[in-house]
Amino acid sequence: MSKVFVNVGLSLDGYMAPEGMTLENWDKPEAHDWAAKWGALMGWALPLQTFRENLKLGPGGETGPVNDFFKRTTERIGANIMGKRMFEGGERGWPEEAPFHTDVYVLTHEKREPWVRPGGTTFYFVNDGIEAALERARASAGDRDVRISGGADVIQQYLNAGVVEEIEISLVPVLFGGGRRLFDNLGKAVPAYRIDWTLQSPAATHIRYVRV
Amino acid sequence: MSKVFVNVGLSLDGYMAPEGMTLENWDKPEAHDWAAKWGALMGWALPLQTFRENLKLGPGGETGPVNDFFKRTTERIGANIMGKRMFEGGERGWPEEAPFHTDVYVLTHEKREPWVRPGGTTFYFVNDGIEAALERARASAGDRDVRISGGADVIQQYLNAGVVEEIEISLVPVLFGGGRRLFDNLGKAVPAYRIDWTLQSPAATHIRYVRV
Numbered sequence: 001m002s003k004v005f006v007n008v009g010l011s012l013d014g015y016m017a018p019e020g021m022t023l024e025n026w027d028k029p030e031a032h033d034w035a036a037k038w039g040a041l042m043g044w045a046l047p048l049q050t051f052r053e054n055l056k057l058g059p060g061g062e063t064g065p066v067n068d069f070f071k072r073t074t075e076r077i078g079a080n081i082m083g084k085r086m087f088e089g090g091e092r093g094w095p096e097e098a099p100f101h102t103d104v105y106v107l108t109h110e111k112r113e114p115w116v117r118p119g120g121t122t123f124y125f126v127n128d129g130i131e132a133a134l135e136r137a138r139a140s141a142g143d144r145d146v147r148i149s150g151g152a153d154v155i156q157q158y159l160n161a162g163v164v165e166e167i168e169i170s171l172v173p174v175l176f177g178g179g180r181r182l183f184d185n186l187g188k189a190v191p192a193y194r195i196d197w198t199l200q201s202p203a204a205t206h207i208r209y210v211r212v
Numbered sequence: 213m214s215k216v217f218v219n220v221g222l223s224l225d226g227y228m229a230p231e232g233m234t235l236e237n238w239d240k241p242e243a244h245d246w247a248a249k250w251g252a253l254m255g256w257a258l259p260l261q262t263f264r265e266n267l268k269l270g271p272g273g274e275t276g277p278v279n280d281f282f283k284r285t286t287e288r289i290g291a292n293i294m295g296k297r298m299f300e301g302g303e304r305g306w307p308e309e310a311p312f313h314t315d316v317y318v319l320t321h322e323k324r325e326p327w328v329r330p331g332g333t334t335f336y337f338v339n340d341g342i343e344a345a346l347e348r349a350r351a352s353a354g355d356r357d358v359r360i361s362g363g364a365d366v367i368q369q370y371l372n373a374g375v376v377e378e379i380e381i382s383l384v385p386v387l388f389g390g391g392r393r394l395f396d397n398l399g400k401a402v403p404a405y406r407i408d409w410t411l412q413s414p415a416a417t418h419i420r421y422v423r424v
Contacts, residue, residue: 012395012405012421013226013395013396013398014225014226014393014395171383171419173404173405173406173407173421174404175395175398175402175404175405177398177399177400177402181226183224183225183226183387184225186225186387186389187389188389190387190389192385192386192387193224193385193387194385194414195385195412195414195415195416195417198410198412198417200407200410200412202406202407203407204407205407205410205417205419207383207417209224209385
């Protein structure tokens with residue numbers, strides 16, 4: 001049975017995304033300095049061989065334990081679920097060959113036909129809630145796992161629904177001072193987690209938590 | 213020259229203290245379930261030999277790398293600085309031999325004579341701001357280090373003043389869902405930090421950050 005998991009980079013102060021990182025500011029990287037902050041948050045991943053391969057940035061790149069971790073995460077994903085804002089940002093920012101190579105279920109009120117991208121990514125637009133999206137993602141993922149990709153509000157909805165079995169965090173020593181926090185708006189139904197695995201690198205502390 | 217550092221336990225969602233952990237609720241441990249949450253946050257430290265020794269809980273206790281870390285922190289402290297609320301909580305909660313064994317500078321508007329406790333702890337009540345308190349703490353600490361003990365608002369003031377050279381965090385896999393966050397109200401003057409050292413234990417991920 002496939003697992004439901006989250007894998008995100010977090011600033012030391014707990015933000016998934018800095019203040020100002022919105023669709024309106026997509027062409028204004030200087031707004032609240034969001035692009036530099038985002039770059040600092042992603043700094044640990046950008047040089048990795050698998051990251052470069054995934055975004056078609058060319059050959060080469062770092063191998064080793066952090067790349068192994070990143071690669072394992074990439075390979076275990078059978079389907080993704082994301083929110084409308086994350087999709088809209090990606091619609092502008094991702095290359096034509098979107099970096100998912102799976103079905104992606106986008107939570108939205110918009111009715112829209114599936115959007116097929118080269119390289120195996122198809123975006124489906126789900127209008128009937130997080131449970132329906134998860135059911136469809138599970139069916140699509142088969143034996144592989146379902147990743148709740150983001151943004152923070154979508155992850156919070158799935159945490160509050162109690163269905164997230166693993167949370168993988170890459171905790172990066174940057175302070176954003178504002179933005180969208182991962183762990184916010186949590187209710188009493190959020191499960192308990194324990195530490196399952198960690199990996200230290202100079203750029204980030206990677207920790208996997210599993211549901212108790 | 214002595215260093216200025218912070219050493220705190222943090223819930224996975226970034227809280228130093230759970231909702232409801234206030235002086236008013238000191239005798240109501242069930243309020244917002246604060247006492248159980250606090251116990252879960254401190255779970256990694258309570259069994260340690262040095263923690264038990266420090267609070268006169270009797271002989272025995274865990275040794276090993278986590279205790280070594282805790283012991284190193286305890287021994288490096290030459291003076292503590294804390295806020296009024298933390299002091300008032302401790303005034304009720306600490307044993308007669310308060311667990312500091314150094315001078316402690318309490319930031320407050322209250323004028324009060326130094327309060328000498330058995331075992332080497334003297335509380336001084338500082339009315340003229342965080343810089344004056346730090347100056348006095350440095351003078352008292354000598355070659356040892358100054359710990360900004362808490363609460364969150366006091367640590368934030370020192371972070372914003374740019375004087376905190378090390379931040380040691382024990383990140384515990386509990387979710388509080390509310391309370392007082394460590395990293396909040398941060399301005400642009402907060403320094404940058406890098407990862408210096410980490411230690412994984414089943415109960416917490418211990419990370420030391422040093423100012424770049």
